[in-house]
Structures are given as C-alpha cells and as structure tokens.
Amino acid sequence: MSRLDTSGDDYLARREAMLAKLAELDTEQAKAVAGGGEKYVERHRRRGKLLARERIELLIDPDSAFLELSPLAGWGSDFPVGASVVTGIGVIEGVECVLSANDPTVRGGASNPWTLRKTLRAADIALRNRLPLVNLVESGGADLPTQKEIFIPGGRMFRDLTRLSAAGIPTIALVFGNSTAGGAYVPGMSDHVVMVRERAKVFLGGPPLVKMATGEESDDESLGGAEMHARVSGLADYLAADEHDALRIGRQIVRGLNWRKLGVPPRAVRDPLYDEDELLGIVPEDLKIPFDPREVIARIVDGSVFDEFKPLYGGSLVTGWARLHGYPVGILANARGVLFSEEAQKAAQFIQLAGQARTPLVFLQNTTGYMVGKEYEQGGIIKHGAMMINAVSNSTVPHITIVMGASYGAGNYGMCGRAYDPRFLFAWPSAKSAVMGPAQLAGVLSIVGRSAAEARGQVYDEEGDAAMRRMVEAQIEAESLPFFLSGRLYDDGVIDPRDTRTVLGLCLSAVNNAPAPEPAGFGVFRM
Structure with missing residues (x-):
C-alpha cells in the first residue's frame, strides 16, 4: 500500500526539481541527436544518404522500442556529445540485436576515444547477453590527432567481433560509405557483409596512402569499392542497390538466423497499481533526506506486488521478490542511505538465495556507504561489508542497477556499481556518485x-x-553529477524515472537471450 501523498508540498517540490533536471537532460541529449549540426546534416542529405538514426529506425521492426545506450558519451570532453556513434538494443524481425551506427555527420564518423569506449561497451553487452551485433558502418577511421588513445586499445574491437562469432553470436556489417584503415576489419571480421553499390568503400589504405607507400596509382572503386568486393575480392556477401536495399537485406539476414532465446520466458504481465508519473516526486532534491524505496518499487513491478524478505531486520536495506514485465526479479533497494552490518549480512544472504533460484537482481541505489565509527568498526563492519561485496562479486545471475540518488563510497560497490559488471546500469537525473559527499x-x-x-x-x-x-x-x-559520469560511460544512460519500468523490462528481455546461468558453486550461508 502506497503512502505517498501526491498533493503534499514536499511531493510537489520534488516533482518540480525533477522536471527541471529532465529539461536539462533533454537539452543535452538533443545535442547527440543533432549530430554534426545543420551544415553537415544538410551536406549528408544532399548526397542522398540517410542519417544514422534514420537507418536504425528503418532497420528495426515498425513501432518497436529502441533502447539507446550511452547517448551522453563524451559529455564534458573536447568531443561532441554522443561520440559520433549511436548504439542501442533494437528488435529486427522479432530478434533483439545490439546496433552500432556511425554518425558520418560528426567529423566523417571518425572514431575518437569516447567512440571507442562506447563501441566496446556495445560489443560487451552483445556478448554477455547473447545478442546478434549489427554494425551500420560509415566511418573515416580513427580521429588521427587522438590516435595515441585509440590505436592500441582499439584492437579489442576486432577481437570482440571474432569472439562473438566464436560464441555463436552472429555479427552483421551493413556498409553505407567509407570503412577505411582499421575500420576495414569491421566488415572483414563480420559473419555477414552487405555493401551499398557506388557508396561503400572498404580498404586498408586509400589511394593517397597507396601512392605514398607503393607508388601505385589507383582509384576508390578499383581499390575498395562495393562492386569490386562483391565480384573480385569476395569480401561483400551482398551488393545492395542503395541504402534502403541494404537495410532490407540486413533484415533478411536476421530473419534467416532462426534465432531463439535460451533464457526464462516471461509470464503474464500486470501493470503496477500506481501511476509511473508519481516517480517524479519521490527523490528529494537534498539527497541527505531519506526516502522510502518501496514507493519506487510499487510503481515499477507487476501488480505492485512485492514479497519483502527480512522486513524487520536491517531496515536500511529493502530486499524482496517481485515480477517485472512477467520476469521474476530480486530487488535490493537502499532505504536510509547508510549500510550497517545487519544490512550487509541480509544482502549477502538474499543475493545467494537469488543465485539458488537463478533469479536476476535489480539494485536500486541510494547509499552514502557503509557506516563508520568506533562502535561499528569493533562490530565488524569491514568484514560484513566485505561479505556483501563478495556475494555481489561472485553472484552469477544477471544484475541490473538503477542509481536513483546517492552512490557514495563502498556502498557503490556493494550495490553493484559499474566496477561489478552489472549487465546494465542506468541513472536518474537525481543521481550523484563519488568516493564521498x-x-x-x-x-x-x-x-x-x-x-x-x-x-x-x-x-x-x-x-x-x-x-x-x-x-x-x-x-x-x-x-559527481549524472551527466559527467554518463559522459565517461560509468552508466549506460541517464533515464527519465517514468521510463524505469520500461527500461528494466527491455533489459530483462535482453538478458534472457542467454541461458540461465550456472550456480556459483556453494550453498546459502545464513548470516
């Protein structure tokens, strides 16, 4: 039963503060959508080409969701917001896929250090969740002035493509324009390759570089054009007449994969009893003021039904079972910020129970960390905190983390922060994270x-x-602000609190492409 007073002054003030933060978020995300700006977008259109997001929209199933990842990548850096690439999860012919589309309106789609991090994160999501990876390629290669930050770690991008293929996860490259230098290995290492006639150019070295290196005179088409690769080198599996044809062929390839999910199918879905819009008025502007996470849980889980575990013990941490879009989940949510020994022991036991039941875990963070002081040190807070972190570290079920408020100190670790490899991690605009306040x-x-x-x-x-x-x-x-942290890919995106249930549902559906994980190898330790 919700106790949230949606007519009270506190609720209304919190709602207004959150709406102001969401307006700022819209402004920053609009920069990523704008790409390289009106001048370069118009030039791209004059060449008869689709924009990166248009290619994605035409590739995925009509009226299906696209969960964009890391849209604020590069925020606060010397590079444009979005990092010249669009990544996310979309449904193609009924199959959930990871999509990565270069944005050629931003410096010709050249990859900067944040592009690389964003691309590698997308590949990691594809591998861990068994999702086919589709690259929509049009890139001038590395941003040469920053090559020192790209060249050596960038080799992992090609390694990831081969590892995906080795794991039986299909990789598809749709080449719309330039794919040069190291970028030529993206189609070179993909399972399926489509190139657009008279547009795709794939070569290790373009005509100027070949002239400098060997003295040979050549042109784009004979060196690396789509027609040549389809007829002579064999790199292209399909020669598309235009961009729309390439997207049609891409859908055809996915349809022919005969893909099936290996995880747990969802049961019937029930909407929450309470309005998701009310999530805007729960988190205080001052994060030192606690709030009840049960109010959040009631607005995101099926039927608002939450089976709380140990409700009378360790009250600063709420734990329990629920269903979300038909999928079973275990939830850990901070209630009063500070984690004491009781909360740490309760969490460790609950995480192990989730492992026994092969149930994914959702972490709702609002923590200032583990309690300090002589009494608590003597009471074993270090070993109890270590117990919780150990349980999180060695849990084999999928973890999904939402940072709602504070995420300070080792509480960030115990509540499955980025360093603990959650399958997905998103933040609300109210989130803050640092070693301490x-x-x-x-x-x-x-x-x-x-x-x-x-x-x-x-x-x-x-x-x-x-x-x-x-x-x-x-x-x-x-x-410690969410835009700064999201710009460095410490999360997968800053989301509107009202979208939390939808985002979690998309993530749970994605993780269930992979089979249920094996248990950790030990039973439950009662704490």
Missing part, C-alpha cells in the same frame, strides 16, 4: 591540512582553508 571530502582534506600545520608548529591559514573547501566542494559536486 563533497562537504565530507572537503572536510577530510581540511582536517588533514590542519593536523599537518599543527605538527609543524605553524599557524593554520583559515582563509586559505575556506577557499580550498569551496573549491573542492564545487569540483566534487560537478564530478
């Missing part, structure tokens, strides 16, 4: 500086200390 971090530095001055017999500079604290607090606040 800005005021606490600045205060620690102040205490250390004051102690050092006293040890040297010096008078402490109070004015300088105040300036340092202001500077550090501002820096940590900026670096």
Whole structure:
C-alpha cells in the first residue's frame, strides 16, 4: 500500500526539481541527436544518404522500442556529445540485436576515444547477453590527432567481433560509405557483409596512402569499392542497390538466423497499481533526506506486488521478490542511505538465495556507504561489508542497477556499481556518485591540512582553508553529477524515472537471450 501523498508540498517540490533536471537532460541529449549540426546534416542529405538514426529506425521492426545506450558519451570532453556513434538494443524481425551506427555527420564518423569506449561497451553487452551485433558502418577511421588513445586499445574491437562469432553470436556489417584503415576489419571480421553499390568503400589504405607507400596509382572503386568486393575480392556477401536495399537485406539476414532465446520466458504481465508519473516526486532534491524505496518499487513491478524478505531486520536495506514485465526479479533497494552490518549480512544472504533460484537482481541505489565509527568498526563492519561485496562479486545471475540518488563510497560497490559488471546500469537525473559527499571530502582534506600545520608548529591559514573547501566542494559536486559520469560511460544512460519500468523490462528481455546461468558453486550461508 502506497503512502505517498501526491498533493503534499514536499511531493510537489520534488516533482518540480525533477522536471527541471529532465529539461536539462533533454537539452543535452538533443545535442547527440543533432549530430554534426545543420551544415553537415544538410551536406549528408544532399548526397542522398540517410542519417544514422534514420537507418536504425528503418532497420528495426515498425513501432518497436529502441533502447539507446550511452547517448551522453563524451559529455564534458573536447568531443561532441554522443561520440559520433549511436548504439542501442533494437528488435529486427522479432530478434533483439545490439546496433552500432556511425554518425558520418560528426567529423566523417571518425572514431575518437569516447567512440571507442562506447563501441566496446556495445560489443560487451552483445556478448554477455547473447545478442546478434549489427554494425551500420560509415566511418573515416580513427580521429588521427587522438590516435595515441585509440590505436592500441582499439584492437579489442576486432577481437570482440571474432569472439562473438566464436560464441555463436552472429555479427552483421551493413556498409553505407567509407570503412577505411582499421575500420576495414569491421566488415572483414563480420559473419555477414552487405555493401551499398557506388557508396561503400572498404580498404586498408586509400589511394593517397597507396601512392605514398607503393607508388601505385589507383582509384576508390578499383581499390575498395562495393562492386569490386562483391565480384573480385569476395569480401561483400551482398551488393545492395542503395541504402534502403541494404537495410532490407540486413533484415533478411536476421530473419534467416532462426534465432531463439535460451533464457526464462516471461509470464503474464500486470501493470503496477500506481501511476509511473508519481516517480517524479519521490527523490528529494537534498539527497541527505531519506526516502522510502518501496514507493519506487510499487510503481515499477507487476501488480505492485512485492514479497519483502527480512522486513524487520536491517531496515536500511529493502530486499524482496517481485515480477517485472512477467520476469521474476530480486530487488535490493537502499532505504536510509547508510549500510550497517545487519544490512550487509541480509544482502549477502538474499543475493545467494537469488543465485539458488537463478533469479536476476535489480539494485536500486541510494547509499552514502557503509557506516563508520568506533562502535561499528569493533562490530565488524569491514568484514560484513566485505561479505556483501563478495556475494555481489561472485553472484552469477544477471544484475541490473538503477542509481536513483546517492552512490557514495563502498556502498557503490556493494550495490553493484559499474566496477561489478552489472549487465546494465542506468541513472536518474537525481543521481550523484563519488568516493564521498563533497562537504565530507572537503572536510577530510581540511582536517588533514590542519593536523599537518599543527605538527609543524605553524599557524593554520583559515582563509586559505575556506577557499580550498569551496573549491573542492564545487569540483566534487560537478564530478559527481549524472551527466559527467554518463559522459565517461560509468552508466549506460541517464533515464527519465517514468521510463524505469520500461527500461528494466527491455533489459530483462535482453538478458534472457542467454541461458540461465550456472550456480556459483556453494550453498546459502545464513548470516
């Protein structure tokens, strides 16, 4: 039963604050959608070409969802928001696939360091969740001024393609334009290759480089054109008449895969009893103020039915079982931020029970970390926190994490942050993540500086200390915000809270392409 007062002043203030954050999110995501800007978009259209998102829209099934991943990649860097590539999960001929589409309106689709990270993340999602990977290729290769950050780690992109194929996961390349230098290995290492006549150009070295290296005179078509690769080299499996034909052939290839999901099929779906719109008014603007995550759970799970585990023990962490879009899930949600020994032990037992039942886990983060202080250290908070982190680390079921509010300290680890390889991790616009809160971090530095001055017999500079604290607090606040973290791919995207149920449903459907995981190899330790 929900106790949320949707007419109260607190709720309305929280809702307004969240709507303001969502307006900022829309502005930043619009930059990624705009690509290289009006000038380059128009030039691309004049050449008779489709935009990256148009190619995706025509490739996936009509009226089906497309879960875009990392749309803010590169935010706050010297590179355009979106990192010149669009990645996500879409349904083609009824098959969930990972799609990766170069955006040629952004510096010719050249790959910068954030493009590489985003592309590698997409390949990782395809491999771990057994999803066919479709590359929509049109790229000028590496952004040469930043080659030092791309060349060596970039080899993993080609390694991933071969590992996907070796794992029986199909890889498909639809080549619409340039695919040069290292980029030529994308079609070269894909299982299925489609090239567009008179548009696709695939070669290790273009005519200028060949001239410099060998003295040979050549042209684009004879060196790496689609017609040549279809008739002479054999690299192209299909020669498409135009872009629409390439997308048609791509759908035909996926249809012929005879793909089937190996995981758990969903049961009947029941809508929550409460309106998803009410999720906007749950998280306070000040994350030091706790909120009840049961109100979130009631608005995202089927029928708002939540079977709570150990409700009277370890009250700062809510654990329990539910169904979401018909899929069984175990949920761990922070209730009062701080994790004590009881919460850590409760979490460890619950995670192991989920492993026994092969049930995916959903982590709803709002934590300031594990409790500190003499009493808690003597009570074993380190070993109990380690127990929880151990359970998370060695759990074999899929994990999906949503950062709703605070994600500080080792609480980020225990609640399955990015370092613990959740299958998917998304953040709300209200999320913040850092080693600790800005005021606490600045205060620690102040205490250390004051102690050092006293040890040297010096008078402490109070004015300088105040300036340092202001500077550090501002820096940590900026670096803990969701746009900053999403720009560095520490999550898979910042989402509207109202989309949480849909996003989780798409993720659960995706993870069930893979077979149910094997158990961790040990029974449940009662804590």
